Amino acid sequence: MVYDAFLLVSFGGPEGQDEVLPFMENVTRGRGIPRERLELVAEHYRHFGGVSPINAQCRALIEALRPELDLPIYWGNRNWHPFLADTVRQMRDDGVRRALAFVTSPFGSYSSCRQYLDDIARARADVGPDAPEIDKIRHYHDHPGYIAPHADAVHAALEALPSRMNARLVFTAHSIPTSMNAASGPGGAGRYEAQLRETAALVAAEAAPELPWDLVWQSRSGPPQVPWLEPDVNDHLEALAKAGVTEVVVSPIGFISDHLEVVWDLDVEAKNTAARLGLAYERAATPGHDPRFVTMIRQLVDERVLAHSNVRHALGTVPTWDYCPADCCVSPKRA
Template sequence: MSADSVGSGGPLNSGGAFDALLFLSFGGPEKPADVRPFLENVTRGRGVPPERLDEVVEHYLHFGGVSPINQLNLEMIDEIRAELARRGRDLPVYFGNRNWHPYVGEVTEAMHRDGHRRILVFPTSAWGGYSGCRQYHEDIAGAVAGVDDPTLVLRKLPQFAVEAGFRASVADVLRAAMDDLGFIDSERVVFTAHSIPESADRAAGPAADGGHLYSRQVNEAAAEVARLADVDEFDVVWQSRSGPPQVPWLEPDICDHLRTLAARGVSRVVVCPIGFISDHLEVVWDLDSEAADLAAELGLEYVRVPTVGTDPLFIDLIADLVERYADGGGDLTAMGCGDNGTVCRPDCCVPVRRPTRG
């Protein structure tokens, strides 16, 4: 891959059908000995204080040192394979990760050995921004460079936060949770997504559009999900902050917001983790442990909505995206779409220099 192709924006070419799908995710430890090395992979260069890393290690060890993310991804992959087969798409699906085994580079080499040269990539983040989109391009670029075959094309599918199918799937699980509960007047629906530094949010999206793509996407998706689920009033909050305390991150934090709601007389909170597609450790710790415990202390009835995971509408969305691009077509200018690590727009989601600790 040439240096020119990386900065030019968009796919390298549009011709030819694709012969495989790579399901690209974040990764997670499989046993206690994996936890520290995994977290060091995740936080390398991010200026995360050692004491915060120690704290997160304990979160993983609380669950036996095993993140649920890999198994949940495998369950989604099984459903995707089945749905593609139902649609008559004979497209093998591979699984790779950014931060832990199976690493994306190793999986790309295996796909190449298996004879695949044109590969679609579905990333498990719906969103724009550096961590949500551009870093997946970097993962793909590194994987392609490790193979060194000019015929190899890995096309990243676009950001799906804007897709009607994604929003419908979140509304589907939210409606189901609310139907099970029965609505009450003092209930409040709260959408959560992963917080990021304010500087990273300012750098998210094309500079000409003013940045803040990530937070705008989360807020717009939450508003549409609320409309689809017949929710009149809702809040958008953030969770899972991990950076140095002196660096401003998106707020309010979910726990701070719970205190605010309790002070306002809200008696039931329905928390919908719109920012995540599976119940991985940040969801089950931050929402099912810390936030749930705080809600109990505050006297709040607390309900956490499932992530979309294997919801049929979400699996349909993934299959729809694959079919849209599988024959070489699709919108090649869509946000997040690019080949072999080429970002969709040259100035899109520019990485922010992170503070270092001496």
């Protein structure tokens, strides 16, 4: 396949106090979220000056990618500037005909995969019939370039613990409704949780095979009557402390970089929970623009461009694919 551009697609985030509420309104549009709930979450952003880390992290990743890719690089967001439709319009104006999109989520679910495909389709429709074709790169939850940085970060965090005599690894990812998890994958195969468990197992085996580990969840939102994946990381820390665990390393394997959910939910809330419980607590880093992660993206591009080579970088057995079927990770409303 011949591509003439690379497109980084991400979530977006505010970059100042006056942008926080408009951003939150974009994120929650059509979901009937009460204003007081938006104000509560907005305080997480205001704690950091109203600036989400994600845009700066996208810019750093783009700069790291420039020497790796022999393609012009574009960037568009779902929820904030630069908006995806504006970026696709610029691509059209620049003469781009077919682009390969990398999404800043490695996993399959409606919110982390299918919704981005819908975003791309909507942006192309907004631009019109001369919009470039855009193909999305496959999931990469078990790629060596994703596993190795997480594993090294876990190892470094373990080294910072006081003793490691009674330590436990706690892997976290963004919680989603259980119905969304059940619908993830072709025909509804629970692919989201399966991919995350495989990622956790691969990271643990490389970083500290002698230690027990758990996969737990964070950043839940939505009405309390709707079941979401559990346990929450804070509840799990309570259970570990009651069971006699004295040291924990928390690794956000569900994130490629230190998004707001990482720096608030783990570096503030979970850290405070651990301190209250008397747990020694270290949070492992995310890949960010680690050179191995950057090389991974170039390899994923090569996989698609050189599809005839049959080279596929994967350490696990949960399958991934280049093109999603229509029944893959369907909208919760359709499910």
